[in-house]
Amino acid sequence: MQAGAKLGFILLISPLVLWLGLLIVIPHVDMFLVSIRERIGVGQYQTSFANYMAFFGEPLYIITFIRTAMMSILATVITLLIGFPVAFYIAKIAKGRLQSALFLLCLVPFWVSELVRTFGWMILLRETGLISKFLQWSGLADQPVEMLYNDVAIMIGLVYTSMLFMVVPLITTMESLDDSVIEAGYDLGGNGASVLREIIIPHAMPGIVSGSIVVFMLSLGNYLTPTMLGGKDSLWFTELIYSQFIVRFNWELGAAFGFMLLFLSSVIVWGTLKLTGQTLKSTMG
Amino acid sequence: MSTADLECVDLTKQFGNFTAVDDVSFTVPAGSFFSILGPSGCGKTTIMRMIAGFLEPTSGDILIRGRSVLDVAPNKRPVNMVFQHLALFPMMNIEGNIGYGLRRRGLAKPEIARKVDEALERIGLPGIGKRKVDELSGGQKQRVAIARCMVMEPEVLLLDEPLGALDLKLREHMKIELKTLQAAFDTTFIYITHDQSEALVMSDQIAVMNEGRFEQVGTGRELYYRPETAFVAGFVGEANRWRGRVTRAEAGELQLATEAGLTFAGTDHGRGLAVGDQAEIFVRPEAIRIAHAEGDVAHLENRMTGRVTSLLFNGAASRAMLRPETGGDEIEVTLPQSGEFADLGRDDTVHIGWEGAQANAFSAGGS
Known part of the structure; x- marks a missing residue:
């Protein structure tokens, strides 16, 4: 037994x-071991932090690194701002069939691959795309408008890709909030803003934090969207890692970049949890 | 000007084709404990939600201290509500819960702290302000929920079956406590329940509600002894009931023949039943006298002999079920607590009787 x-x-x-x-x-x-060795000759290596020094010595790397972090945070914030009302509507206002239908609508885009979804945005945003055509037809623009290959396009792609991962945890936490608690908030003199601030957001906090962590990680580690929608000036840190590994065959530097990214996401997630007074335990249930 | 705290005039609420509340009017005097008693689905919660402002009446008016509140939003009405499951804010501690409404009013912090302490003192739970909601027992949460409303000094406090979630012992205790709190805060309470004992014990006035209408409004005593409709007679307290036809009617004194062939004396308390009318007859188990000897019930107008089919022991409310020799349904009789029937057993034959005035007859619709 x-x-x-x-x-x-x-x-x-x-x-x-x-x-x-x-x-x-x-x-x-293994990656860590690769990242701390330095090639000094053909097939000859020695342990050093030269790769990390190279990272800190090159402004392009650092700027891309910070830009990627900032853009990911911004994408997370935008996703939250759009996702919160959507989740609230689905969880608290929509009833019965409408509720399941709306939830399904959030899910439907994820039935096709990320690549196809991103192509969808390219069809809409490119110079000869639908939006550009519409603007010319309606007379708002007198020549084709290129909306691809910039930061805004990346942001649209990131938010769109991450939306489900924000909406699902938010719906789950908000559904557990008893309607009468919200009513009690109004009954005792609260208005929409104060009920939202004092009751709904504190209750939804675990969902907000876990959704934000997932969306932030997905954005930070996204490769496809920035590559396809971003232009020359919108370099993403994952693209640097890719070029080190595949294009320049410099695995040592690529591994060091990989570790910097891991370090960055850990620090930001830890910092956010500290800042919002949440623990990983309460967030993950 | 009247001193009514709350007045509802021809209040009606329809959901699609369904009329949840049908032309209800009532007045609640200041400082009284008013209950709305009815089975689930009778529309009592709908009335309460309209008073609180969460639902808009289809027609009719709600006046608080003489002023219509129909165009006042729920958060501005001088009415607060204790919810069925209390709806305390789990994200705040007790202090935060009680102080919530005061913060919304924009009171200064020390003022809020003082009022919260005062309220906690009043409900007999001083010093629990820093605790979390889920650290409290059911009865404590109950009191906090009431305190959370009472710090707002509402003109009317609405309570929506707040005792429903408590166990029996605590419920009995809270009944007394609610009544005491009401006296202490000196506020009008509107209490909704489907539990008649809660309503009877606590209320000054009770409205019995059925299918969207008020059947009768009165004190517990009136409802119990002088029900005006068959529904009230059946819903408040226990009753034996028969269906029959009026065979003789003289100034309210009726002679009735039941479907099973029994003949009863009864009274209609001014409801004007006439010969030939179909009637429903209600007799309370405690209005029936039970005796071993036939002579002991000889002076009563209605008499029967029956055999005990079962005994329902329930302490002071113990009952016996009898099957009359003449046939018909079983009759429930309350056993006196003097001990003379302590040894009553199954199949014993006993004699029962009751006065015609105790047999309440109602017109059974149509005929």
Whole structure:
């Protein structure tokens, strides 16, 4: 009986251990080892922090790094601002079939791949695209308008891609808020703004934080959207990592960049949790 | 000007084709405890939500201290509500909960702190201000929910079945406590419940509601002893009921023949039943005298002999179910607590009787 339980435990835990070990722990350890070696000759390496020095020595890298972080934070904020009312409407105002229908509508875009979705935006935004054509037809523009290949296009793509991951946790937390608590807020003299501030947002905080963390991570690590929608001036940090690994075959520097990105996302998530007084435990349930 | 705190005039609410509240008018005097008693789905919660301002009446008017509040938003009405599941704010501590309304009014912090302490003192829970909502027991939450409303000094406090979630012992205790709190705060309470004992124990006035209408408004005593409609007679308190036909009617004194062939004396308390009318007859179990000897009930107008089919022991409210020898449905009789029937067993034969005045007859619609 005891031995059987032990075997069961091992069988249950082994997929998780294999998953974490093979796909996360071992590659990261190896990446770290790669990132702290310096090539001094053909096939000759020595341990040093030269790659990290290279990162800090080159303004382009640092600027791209900070820009990526800022844009990701902005994308998270915009997603939250759009997603919150949407989630509130679905969770609290819509009833019955309308509720499930709206929820499904949020989900539908995710049935096609991210690549196709991004192409969709290109069809809309490019010089010969739908919006440009419409503007010319309506007389608002007298020549084709190029709306692709800039930061705004990236932002649209990021927000669109992340929306579901913000809306779902928000709906879940808001559904658990009893309607009569909101009514009590009004009954005791609150108006829309104060009920939102004192009751709805504090209640939805775990959802806000977990949604924001997911959206921020997705944006920070996104490669496809910035590459396809961004222009020459909108370099994303993942593109730097890609070019080091694939184009320049400089795995050492690429690995160092990878670790900088991991460090950056960890610090920002930790800082946000501290700032909002939430713990990872309360957020993840 | 009248001193009524709350007045509803011809209040009607329709949801599509369904009329939830049908032309209800009532007046609640200042400082009284007014209950609306009715089965679930009778429209009592709809009335309360209209008074609180969460629903707009289809027609009619609601006046608080003589002023119509129909165009006043819920957050501006001098009315506060204790919700069915209390709806305390789980994201705030007790202090935050009680002070919420005062903060909305823009009172200064020390003023709020003083009023919150005062309210906690009043509900007998001083010093719990820093605790969280889920650290309190059911009864404590109840009192906090009332305090949260009472700091607002509302002209009318609405309570929507607030005792529903409590266990029996606590509910009994809270009934007394609510009444005491009402006296202490000296505010008009409008209390909604489907539990007649809650309504009877606490209220000055009770409105019995059924299918969107008020059947009768009166004190508990009036409802219990002088029900005006068959619904009230059946809903408030226990009653044996028969259906029958009026065979003789003289100045309210009726002679009735039931469908099972029994003949009863009854009274209609001025409802004007005539010979030939279909009637419903209600007799309370405690209005029936029970005796071992036939002679003990000989002076009563209605007499029967029956066999005990079952005994329902329930302390002071113990009952016996009897099957009359003449046939017909079982009759429920309250056993006196003097001990003479302590040894009553199944299949014992006993004699019962009741006065004609205790048999309340109502017209059973149509005929």
